[in-house]
Amino acid sequence: xxxxxxxxxxxxxxxxxxxxxxxxxxxxxxxxxxxxxxxxxxxxxxxxxxxxxxxxxxxxxxxxxxxxxxxxxxxxxxxxxxxxxxxxxxxxxxxxxxxxxxxxxxxxxxxxxxxxxxxxxxxxxxxxxxxxxxxxxxxxxxxxxxxxxxxxxxxxxxxxxxxxxxxxxxxxxxxxxxxxxxxxxxxxxxxxxxxxxxxxxxxxxxxxxxxxxxxxxxxxxxxxxxxxxxxxxxxxxxxxxxxxxxxxxxxxxxxxxxxxxxxxxxxxxxxxxxxxxxxxxxxxxxxxxxxxxxxxxxxxxxxxxxxxxxxxxxxxxxxxxxxxxxxxxxxxxxxxxxxxxxxxxxxxxxxxxxxxxxxxxxxxxxxxxxxxxxxxxxxxxxxxxxxxxxxxxxxxxxxxxxxxxxxxxxxxxxxxxxxxxxxxxxxxxxxxxxxxxxxxxxxxxxxxxxxxxxxxxxxxxxxxxxxxxxxxxxxxxxxxxxxxxxxxxxxxxxxxxxxxxxxxxxxxxxxxxxxxxxxxxxxxxxxxxxxxxxxxxxxxxxxxxxxxxxxxxxxxxxxxxxxxxxxxxxxxxxxxxxxxxxxxxxxxxxxxxxxxxxxxxxxxxxxxxxxxxxxxxxxxxxxxxxxxxxxxxxxxxxxxxxxxxxxxxxxxxxxxxxxxxxxxxxxxxxxxxxxxxxxxxxxxxxxxxxxxxxxxxxxxxxxxxxxxxxxxxxxxxxxxxxxxxxxxxxxxxxxxxxxxxxxxxxxxxxxxxxxxxxxxxxxxxxxxxxxxxxxxxxxxxxxxxxxxxxxxxxxxxxxxxxxxxxxxxxxx
Numbered sequence: 001x002x003x004x005x006x007x008x009x010x011x012x013x014x015x016x017x018x019x020x021x022x023x024x025x026x027x028x029x030x031x032x033x034x035x036x037x038x039x040x041x042x043x044x045x046x047x048x049x050x051x052x053x054x055x056x057x058x059x060x061x062x063x064x065x066x067x068x069x070x071x072x073x074x075x076x077x078x079x080x081x082x083x084x085x086x087x088x089x090x091x092x093x094x095x096x097x098x099x100x101x102x103x104x105x106x107x108x109x110x111x112x113x114x115x116x117x118x119x120x121x122x123x124x125x126x127x128x129x130x131x132x133x134x135x136x137x138x139x140x141x142x143x144x145x146x147x148x149x150x151x152x153x154x155x156x157x158x159x160x161x162x163x164x165x166x167x168x169x170x171x172x173x174x175x176x177x178x179x180x181x182x183x184x185x186x187x188x189x190x191x192x193x194x195x196x197x198x199x200x201x202x203x204x205x206x207x208x209x210x211x212x213x214x215x216x217x218x219x220x221x222x223x224x225x226x227x228x229x230x231x232x233x234x235x236x237x238x239x240x241x242x243x244x245x246x247x248x249x250x251x252x253x254x255x256x257x258x259x260x261x262x263x264x265x266x267x268x269x270x271x272x273x274x275x276x277x278x279x280x281x282x283x284x285x286x287x288x289x290x291x292x293x294x295x296x297x298x299x300x301x302x303x304x305x306x307x308x309x310x311x312x313x314x315x316x317x318x319x320x321x322x323x324x325x326x327x328x329x330x331x332x333x334x335x336x337x338x339x340x341x342x343x344x345x346x347x348x349x350x351x352x353x354x355x356x357x358x359x360x361x362x363x364x365x366x367x368x369x370x371x372x373x374x375x376x377x378x379x380x381x382x383x384x385x386x387x388x389x390x391x392x393x394x395x396x397x398x399x400x401x402x403x404x405x406x407x408x409x410x411x412x413x414x415x416x417x418x419x420x421x422x423x424x425x426x427x428x429x430x431x432x433x434x435x436x437x438x439x440x441x442x443x444x445x446x447x448x449x450x451x452x453x454x455x456x457x458x459x460x461x462x463x464x465x466x467x468x469x470x471x472x473x474x475x476x477x478x479x480x481x482x483x484x485x486x487x488x489x490x491x492x493x494x495x496x497x498x499x500x501x502x503x504x505x506x507x508x509x510x511x512x513x514x515x516x517x518x519x520x521x522x523x524x525x526x527x528x529x530x531x532x533x534x535x536x537x538x539x540x541x542x543x544x545x546x547x548x549x550x551x552x553x554x555x556x557x558x559x560x561x562x563x564x565x566x567x568x569x570x571x572x573x574x575x576x577x578x579x580x581x582x583x584x585x586x587x588x589x590x591x592x593x594x595x596x597x598x599x600x601x602x603x604x605x606x607x608x609x610x611x612x613x614x615x616x617x618x619x620x621x622x623x624x625x626x627x628x629x630x631x632x633x634x635x636x637x638x639x640x641x642x643x644x645x646x647x648x649x650x651x652x653x654x655x656x657x658x659x660x661x662x663x664x665x666x667x668x669x670x671x672x673x674x675x676x677x678x679x680x681x682x683x684x685x686x687x688x689x690x691x692x693x694x695x696x697x698x699x700x701x702x703x704x705x706x707x708x709x710x711x712x713x714x715x716x717x718x719x720x721x722x723x724x725x726x727x728x729x730x731x732x733x734x735x736x737x738x739x740x741x742x743x744x745x746x747x748x749x750x751x752x753x754x755x756x757x758x759x760x761x762x763x764x765x766x767x768x769x770x771x772x773x774x775x776x777x778x779x780x781x782x783x784x785x786x787x788x789x790x791x792x793x794x795x796x797x798x799x800x801x802x803x804x805x806x807x808x809x810x811x812x
Contacts, residue, residue, distance in 0.1 A: 020307065020329055021336055023315045023666060024135040025049075028145070032057070033663035033673060034316075036136040036143045037359050040162040041347025041395075043253055044358035047158045049134040049145035054121040056158065056169065058221055061351040061358045062257035064428040065208040066111035067216035070406070071433040075102040076414040083498050087516050088489050096514040099438035099498060103414070108213050109435035110427045112368035113354055115361050116221050116253055117187035117203045124180065125149075136665075138333075138340040141294040152178045161290040162347060164278040168286060169249035177229060179244040184237065185221065188363055195234035199225045204267070208363055219255040220267045222275060226250070248283055250275060260402055260430040297343045300388040301714035303332045303685075305707045316664045322648045328707060331644060331685065337666050338682025339387055341675060342380070348394040351428060353380045357675040366672045371399070373446040374424040374502040375583065379622060379676040381453060382592060382629070382683035385460040386690065388714045388722070393453065397470065399430070400450045404473045407432040407447055411480050415444075419480030422446030424502065439513045443500050444484065447477045448524040452592070455531040459718045459769050462741045464538065471535050475542065478532040478549060481525050485552065488516055488571070493557040495571065496521040504581045506574030517571035519586035522557050527593055529553050530773040538768075558776035559589065559596075559604055565782050566614060567596075567607040573781050580616045582623040584630065587612060591629045594693035595775050598635060602789050604778050609634055618646050621660025621668040625680025632687035632702040635791070640688050641704035647681055689725065692717035695765050695772055696748040696796060699725055699735055719769035721745060735809050739801035743767045747797045747809065755809035761796035 028050040029035040035046040035057065044059035079102035086095035126149055134145035142159040153174045160167045173179055183201055185193055191205035201223040207215040223239070225232050230244030241247050254270030256263045278286065310318055310327035318330050345357035355369045355376055371377045377396070384393040407420030410432040415421065423434040424443040434441035454470040457463075485494040495517030502520065505513040529549045536542045560568040566575050569586040587608055589595035596604045612630055619627070624647045631640035651661035651669035660677060661669045668677025688702040689712050697717045711726040720741030726734045732751040739745060744767040747753065765771075799807055 020311045021139040021333065022135045022137050023333070023337070024133065025314050025316060025664075026132060028132070028134065029665070032361050033667055034665055036134070036665055037341070037344065037357070038141065038143055038158055038160040038167065039344030039358050040160040040165065041343075041345060041350045041358070042165065043160050043167055043251075044345065045158065045160060045167050045251075046359055046361065047143040047145075049143070049156070051129045051132070051145070051147045051149070051154065052123055052126045054123070054156070056119040056121070056167075056251075057361050058116040058119060058167070058251065058253065059358050059360055060116050060219065060221075060253040060255060062217070062255045062428065063114050063116050063207060063219045064111050064217060065114055065210040065215050065363075066108065066213035066429065067263055068261045068429050069108050069213050069431070070409070071105040071108040071110075071431045071435065072410045072413050073103055073105055073433060074413045077416050079103070080415060084486060084516075087497055087514065092509055092512045092514060095498060096438045096442075096512050099442050099514055103434050104437060104441055105433045105435050108211055108431060110368055110370045110425050110431055111210050111213060111429060112208075112364045113356070113360055113370065113428070114207055114363050115187065116219060117185050117191065119223060119249075119251065120184045120186065122182045122184075138336055139295070139298065140291050141298070141340065141344065151175075154178070159287065159290050160344070161278070161286060162293050163289045164281065164286055165252070165274040166278040167251040168278075168283070169251070170283060171247040171249070173245070176245045177243040179227075179230065179247050180242050181240075181247075183223060183225065183239040183241070183249070185223065193237040195237065195239065198234050199232040199239060201237075201239050210364075217255050217257055217263055218267045219253070220271045221251065221253045222271050224250045224252075224275060224279070250278055252278070257428070260406070260428060294343065297389055297392065298336075298339060301336075301339065301712070303335055303710075303712045305329065305332045305710045315666065316650070319648060319650050319662060319664065319666070323645050328710075330648065334648065334666060335682050335685045338383060338678045339389065341678055342383060342389060342392055345675070346380075346392050346395050348391055350395050352377065352395040352399050353675065355674055355676070366670075366674075368427070370425055370427045372425050373422060373450060374443055375585075375626070376622060376674065376676040378449055378453070378592070379626065379680045379683075381679070383679055383686060385457065386686045386716055387682065388716050390457065390461060390716075393457065396450075396453060397457070400454065401470070401473055402430045403432060403447065403450070404476055406430040408476070415484055417480050417483035419476040419478065419483070420447055421480050421484075422450065439500070439505070439511075440503055442498050442514050443502055444496065445499065445521055445524050447480065448528045451477045452527055452531065455535060460716055460720065462720045462769065467535060468539055471539060471541070474528065474532050474535060475545070478528055478545075481528065482548060482552060485525070491557070492555070493517060494552055494555040495557060496525065501569050502583045502585045504569070504579075504583050504585070506570055507576040507579065508574050515570060517557050519559060519567065519569055519571075520588050522559070523586075523589040523593060523595055526553060526556055526595065534771070556776075559778045561603065561607040561778050561780040561782045563781050564610070565607060566611040567604065569611075575611070577614050579614070580619070582620045584612060584615055584623070584626065587630055591626075591633045591687070594772060597694050598789065598791055599694065600772070601775055601778075603780070604775070605634075606789050607778070617643055618659050620670045621647060621662070621677035622670060622674050622680055624660055625668065625677040625684060628681050628684025629687050632684055633691070635702050637688055637702035637704035640684060640702055641706055644681060644685070647677065686715055690715045690717060690723055692719070692721070692770075695770050696746040696761070697721060697723065697737070698748040699723070699732055700727060700750065701748075703727065703730060705730070719743060719745070719767050732809075732811055734811075737807040739803065739805045739807065742801050742803040742805070743769070745799050745801050745807055746770065747799075748794050750792050750794060752795050752812035753797060753809045754812045755799070755807065757799045757807075758797045758809060759799070761798045765798075
């Protein structure tokens with residue numbers, strides 16, 4: 001019997017499907033979205049697994065085009081009053097034209113994240129192999145390929161080590177002297193390739209110029225080959241391995257990047273230091289340390305949704321058959337693959353996961369593989385707290401700190417405001433001005449959204465020292481909006497103006513997005529202000545600021561219900577029932593926020609549901625990932641599962657379309673590849689099984705019919721609780737909750753429960769981490785009958801815990 005251990009807690013049966021935590025295939029990769037990713041947060045590689053012409057595509061997460069730069073447009077300050085005047089007069093096109101002329105950056109629109117290069121291994125005579133197999137073992141973070149040639153069994157393993165900061169490739173055969181190959185490197189731009197001694201290959205170069213910014217990041221990749229038996233020699237710009245028993249390739253990479261404002265580091269010294277340190281270990285110890293380090297994160301959560309004979313098929317075949325078959329374990333695999341990608345692309349001390357994580361084979365990838373902060377960057381980190389990877393979001397927290405520095409000048413020079421501001425995009429240089437054009441870029445809400453992650457982290461870990469350290473960031477973000485909010489003339493509400501509802505426009509003027517008081521803006525400012533108030537109260541700081549913020553909150557627009565029963569996206573009732581736009585920004589209040597609730601705000605809950613039904617299901621990959629979370633918050637597990645089914649459909653790499661899916665290597669397809677869809681769906685699966693945003697820990701809030709029996713261990717809830725759940729026939733059989741902070745634990749369940757110390761809950765949850773601010777009553781313009789709100793009966797229980805206590809409950 002397999003078991004799960006949660007800090008000493010044992011629940012029988014959990015982790016059954018951990019034995020199937022592999023993506024595997026019976027052919028090499030022919031295109032990039034078939035290759036398999038490895039990463040250590042800083043170094044990434046895509047491994048094709050070709051026995052004849054192997055390609056290992058390489059990335060290092062500080063290799064970006066350009067150099068430190070700013071992109072503010074100071075002309076905005078003088079034009080701001082006129083833009084607001086035009087908007088309040090209903091002259092939206094004229095306002096958008098003026099924003100394009102005076103607000104949008106005239107310098108940088110953000111730099112692209114770039115490929116380092118390719119390591120190519122040529123194995124002469126290995127074209128006619130048999131018995132081919134390759135896999136990505138996400139339990140060990142290792143890619144392995146195997147094949148047979150002339151009776152010899154060959155094996156190649158690749159991993160990216162965080163402890164040793166190198167990528168290690170091990171090539172072996174079961175017959176001595178069988179390994180012979182040549183190694184070369186290249187990049188799709190001019191670089192220097194050289195050899196050093198008889199066993200080192202070096203690629204060095206400088207990143208590209210882009211737009212009006214000169215490329216000035218120096219980078220280097222060094223390959224060193226060690227063999228058992230045989231020989232290694234250097235020929236021109238290649239290394240040749242002859243008749244070895246085993247070959248071990250060490251790949252070290254680095255750049256001149258120090259921080260967003262300093263690129264004076266010595267790339268060669270970095271690379272050599274990493275390599276010299278790594279070479280002090282033998283391969284077995286390096287592998288052991290790599291697996292131990294990785295599993296410290298990965299093993300915290302296990303999930304079993306059931307296993308069928310489908311697991312006997314390769315991953316690409318399972319993907320093709322998922323919609324019509326019965327393969328719950330593919331969902332478990334996809335969930336854990338999302339956690340694998342996050343651990344592999346974001347580690348403390350490094351850069352946050354960008355639009356493609358850390359994996360990119362181009363000089364100018366789609367959308368430059370930057371940080372799009374009107375949804376995509378935030379989505380990358382939605383799984384980080386709930387799936388027990390809190391340390392992994394440290395790079396995001398650090399980026400927000402840095403943006404609060406660069407964004408101060410933008411706030412001052414463009415808007416004459418205090419605090420800091422960020423628009424819809426940034427990059428490694430932490431640009432904060434508006435880019436791409438007013439339709440997309442006139443959205444000054446990036447700082448407001450990113451700041452939510454800081455307080456959310458505190459709600460999960462209860463660390464007041466952390467909260468104190470980030471308070472200046474959220475305070476300064478709030479100060480910007482205290483200065484930037486303006487009274488609109490009709491209702492005297494305080495609104496953000498100018499702004500947009502991200503990347504969408506109302507059908508009444510479909511080419512014009514610029515407006516005032518959009519629903520998402522109002523929701524974001526509400527969250528920012530109320531969380532800043534709570535932080536100041538917890539830390540006993542800034543009493544005068546608390547008063548000012550509270551006064552401003554009272555003047556924010558309420559959420560509004562439109563004429564066809566929808567939650568309005570804009571301040572005016574402009575929503576079109578036929579609009580199926582990929583962004584569902586006005587539903588931010590449902591997820592990731594908690595302003596909209598079936599229990600506290602049923603009218604808004606129904607209106608939000610009406611809006612999402614009208615938007616439809618199929619969309620871009622990341623949008624469907626968001627919708628999994630939204631349907632989970634609607635407590636509709638079957639609809640959430642339907643979105644997972646839509647997302648787990650095979651997609652070819654070529655072309656772009658409005659309908660996303662999944663590539664053969666399980667990368668999310670916008671298309672093209674965007675990693676946020678992977679992370680969004682992982683978050684959504686977690687939200688189907690556990691929620692804690694609405695005043696209680698809700699066990700199995702949106703369990704679909706397809707997952708009749710299962711278990712999950714290690715999910716985290718607000719208030720410092722860690723949860724393990726086992727269910728049978730769609731009902732909770734057993735749950736155990738570890739309290740790391742103490743305090744009241746309120747449980748919500750569709751199943752009546754029993755357990756020592758459990759009592760019926762009454763009133764508001766006294767636990768401070770479940771404190772929910774009051775939401776204004778919605779303003780309704782509904783001319784239709786609202787859909788009836790049918791909710792399942794829930795049972796709520798309280799139990800008082802001390803730090804370290806374990807709560808055990810069972811079905812009554």
